[in-house]
Amino acid sequence: MSELNIVPVDRRHLLSAEQMAHFVTEGFLLLDAFVPQELNERVYQEQVKGGQGHTFWNRTDAIREVFELPEVQGIIQSLVGSRPVYDHSFLHIVPDHYPVAQDWHGDSIIDVRPHAFDIQLFYFSHDAPPEMGPTLILPGSHLRKINTFSLARYKNIVGQRQLAGKAGTLAILHHGIWHCAQPNATDRTRYAFKLRLRPGQEQRGLFNLDGSDSPEVRSIIEHGYQRWQGNEDRLDHMQRAKLWRYVTGDDSVDVSFEGALTRMGI
Amino acid sequence: MNETRQQILFLHSTTPDLKSPVIAWSLYDGAAPEDALQMNTGDSSVPPYKSVLHAMREGWNVLQIPALPHYPAGQEHDTGHLPYEYVMERKVLVHE
Numbered sequence: 001m002s003e004l005n006i007v008p009v010d011r012r013h014l015l016s017a018e019q020m021a022h023f024v025t026e027g028f029l030l031l032d033a034f035v036p037q038e039l040n041e042r043v044y045q046e047q048v049k050g051g052q053g054h055t056f057w058n059r060t061d062a063i064r065e066v067f068e069l070p071e072v073q074g075i076i077q078s079l080v081g082s083r084p085v086y087d088h089s090f091l092h093i094v095p096d097h098y099p100v101a102q103d104w105h106g107d108s109i110i111d112v113r114p115h116a117f118d119i120q121l122f123y124f125s126h127d128a129p130p131e132m133g134p135t136l137i138l139p140g141s142h143l144r145k146i147n148t149f150s151l152a153r154y155k156n157i158v159g160q161r162q163l164a165g166k167a168g169t170l171a172i173l174h175h176g177i178w179h180c181a182q183p184n185a186t187d188r189t190r191y192a193f194k195l196r197l198r199p200g201q202e203q204r205g206l207f208n209l210d211g212s213d214s215p216e217v218r219s220i221i222e223h224g225y226q227r228w229q230g231n232e233d234r235l236d237h238m239q240r241a242k243l244w245r246y247v248t249g250d251d252s253v254d255v256s257f258e259g260a261l262t263r264m265g266i
Numbered sequence: 267m268n269e270t271r272q273q274i275l276f277l278h279s280t281t282p283d284l285k286s287p288v289i290a291w292s293l294y295d296g297a298a299p300e301d302a303l304q305m306n307t308g309d310s311s312v313p314p315y316k317s318v319l320h321a322m323r324e325g326w327n328v329l330q331i332p333a334l335p336h337y338p339a340g341q342e343h344d345t346g347h348l349p350y351e352y353v354m355e356r357k358v359l360v361h362e
Contacts, residue, residue, distance in 0.1 A: 101306040136308040145346040153276060154348070155292035155305045162308065180307045228289045230280035230350065238343045 003086050004197065005068055006077070013074025017212035018220065020078065024243050025224035027142030027174040028163075029075070035066055035123065035168035043125040044167075047091065047191045056091040056193065063193060066123055075172055076197060078207035079119050083200030087118060094133050094181055094190040101136070102181035104151035107196075111176065115246035117142075118175040118198040125191060126167050132190050133182035134163045135171070140226040142174035143239040151178060158228045204249030212248050221255040242266075270357040271297035275326055277318050279350040282334060284322075288313040290348055297358045318352045326354040 015023070023029050042062040057063060066072065076084060107120065128134040138160050162182060163171045173179070175196070184190045211217055221240055225233045234257045241256035254262045278290035291313050293305045315321040322328065330353040 099303055099306075101308055104307055143345065145344060150347065153292055154278075154290055155307050156310050156313075157278075157290040157348075158311075158313070160308055160311070182308050183306060227280075227287075228348075229345075230278075230286075230289055230348075231282075232345050232349065235343050235345050239345065 015078035021220035033166040
């Protein structure tokens with residue numbers, strides 16, 4: 001059975017309050033060249049040898065080692081706890097000189113959990129510059145209710161960005177973030193390994209809470225507006241303020257627009 | 267023979283004001299051959315027009331204006347799709 005080995009980690013490997021505030025605000029974290037090169041090369045060799053979608057995880061020791069690194073375990077445990085449930089994984093492959101992009105979409109199905117979230121970890125074993133087609137995401141879109149490809153007639157949105165980086169880049173995405181694969185203009189195949197995990201517990205107070213109520217950390221959420229959010233930007237702000245209460249485990253903390261959560265007794 | 271075909275442009279505005287800044291855009295070109303590459307996700311970072319009104323001045327006709335949102339009780343803070351979507355069209359000669 002597919003599963004992820006969980007190893008208790010030192011506190012220093014947990015996400016900081018600042019990192020968690022960015023995750024809550026933008027819906028992702030991007031860690032460039034985060035995984036050691038020796039491990040990247042081993043994974044890449046397996047991918048080139050013919051690694052396949054759903055089976056890559058179980059057939060490749062090296063890919064599981066990536067997610068057993070203490071630094072990666074710390075991120076996982078900060079977001080989905082010490083009993084995460086393996087949902088699925090997939091090795092996404094874009095061939096060389098492939099000109100067509102994927103349509104914008106959200107994964108899985110509309111999630112009706114009020115605040116709980118899964119995480120999707122995207123790992124690139126090789127350098128993934130923009131022209132190679134690393135995944136395109138829309139920062140700050142993760143808390144909007146859409147249904148899979150109901151976004152499909154959108155093409156370009158102000159603020160969209162690719163998960164470009166050097167070999168070993170790891171992106172951690174909230175399950176709801178809008179995203180799509182990109183064309184590959186290079187003569188090399190693009191591999192993106194995706195692992196989805198869901199929480200096995202409430203996601204309250206799992207990260208390093210030091211400084212979580214500091215002005216600097218509050219400011220990340222209070223000023224985390226995206227241009228594309230337009231007239232809805234204050235509503236997006238309310239959504240992330242509610243999520244912040246959930247992840248901090250403090251239902252009285254208020255980083256909402258003009259303190260509206262407190263004003264309205266929410 | 268000068269045959270024309272329809273191009274459809276979706277422009278998403280910041281607010282319902284047709285002068286407000288465009289924040290998303292997509293183009294579907296009926297004058298392009300079937301094997302031509304249409305607009306791709308992520309292929310541009312600058313809107314083709316600053317606003318719907320700017321596009322109108324360039325010959326685009328507004329086909330559809332978005333209905334204003336309404337906010338049902340209990341869902342006032344919910345967000346989803348981009349709400350201010352203007353559908354525009356123009357007729358162009360078939361691309362040779």
